Amino acid sequence: MDKYVCMICGYVYDPQAGDPDNGVKAGTKFKDLPDDWVCPVCGADKDSFEKEE
Amino acid sequence: MRQLEIAKGVYDVGVTDWNIRDFHGYSTYSGTTYNAFLVTDEKIALIDTVKKEFADQLIENISRIVDPKKIDYVISNHTEMDHSGSLPRIMHRVGEDKPLFCSKMGEKNLARHFSQKWNYRPVGTGDELNLGKRTLTFLETRMLHWPDSMFTYLKEDKILFSSDAFGQHYAGPERFDDMMGDAIMPHAKKYFANIMMLYSPLILKLVETVTSLGLQFNMICPDHGILWRKDPGKIINAYVKWSRQEDNEKKAVIVYDTMWHSTEIMAEAIMSGLTEEGIYVRPMKLRECHRSDIITEVLDAKAVIVGSPTLNNGLYPTVSDFLTYMKGLKPQNKIGAAFGSYGWSGESVKLVQEELTAMKFQTVDSGLKIQYMPDKAGIEKCEAFGRKIGQAVKG
């Protein structure tokens, strides 16, 4: 599963880990994150993320 | 005037803002400084600038050492206007085509703030700039505390220019830690609590990175307040402790406001209960205490107890203000509790409770509300409420 990087702060969303602190279960793909999910570090929205190369 | 040689050929050319008392909503009772640094070698580099209205002073300070035109490189560690506000004036004096070093995000953000087409040289962690006998190394520190933030490290002298990190809003005759001892720590703590607290996890990571890179510091030079030269480790250790927010003291902060003293009487009775349990208590009334001072007390407290009267079926406005502020700063590992007096509808306690829960505070009670003035039985309830919280604080 692809990891995604926040272009604002560098946080990496790893689908294997999810974002349990914010109600996202481990194993959730980036595209399946809810639309109102934001970067847990800087608060940027999903559009600020790019696939990690 | 304030230019000072802090190491051979390295100067502090910053300025002192003696009279500022409100720094973007942060109370600055002692004023602050905007530090900027000139490193002179075969090439000359200026690290950071100052707030716009102090540009003349900065230029004057530089001119006493060297003609500003002789500056070869300008470095912007952070885009926020207290450090970049004088960039247009500086670039004009230094030369509009001179290289301007900043992080990738710095380039984006500076371009948004200023319309000039400067000669940007975006740098990342590990990139170096040779000045002749000496070298500057860059270290990106995104979100400490803006996306553009970075540090600059003068390798041979082991001096870290840390931008806002490790700073303090303090203006005084002292320029170094050894000139004032522990008296600087409350200012550093307040700065951490209000500016850095929410990025605690990143600070811990950064300290790990710095340790693994084996970086050593003879001096840490932040962009505000005094410079750490006697014991740079002291401020690093303090940051680690504040970031962990684990070993909170047996301390409770009672944050409240009151209309006709009922919520205040409750606060006092809750305080008695906590004191009986041996807890150190700081009651802070919102209309008297500045939110930035309250947050400083919250930083190392185990419990935050919030009291609000019900006004027009809702929270008292200063309480909303405080809760919004505290939520943004993301305090960790706290016990929370809500209380308040009301006349007829009494929504406030539930609203405070919801906010504290949303902040992941561990709530020890569903909240205590009392109609109109607390009577003898009401006072006893408040004291019991205080004891209950006190026991939870002791764990």
Ligand SMILES: [Fe+2]
């Ligand atoms: Fe800043």
Ligand SMILES: [Fe+2]
């Ligand atoms: Fe600053």
Ligand SMILES: [Zn+2]
């Ligand atoms: Zn982010």
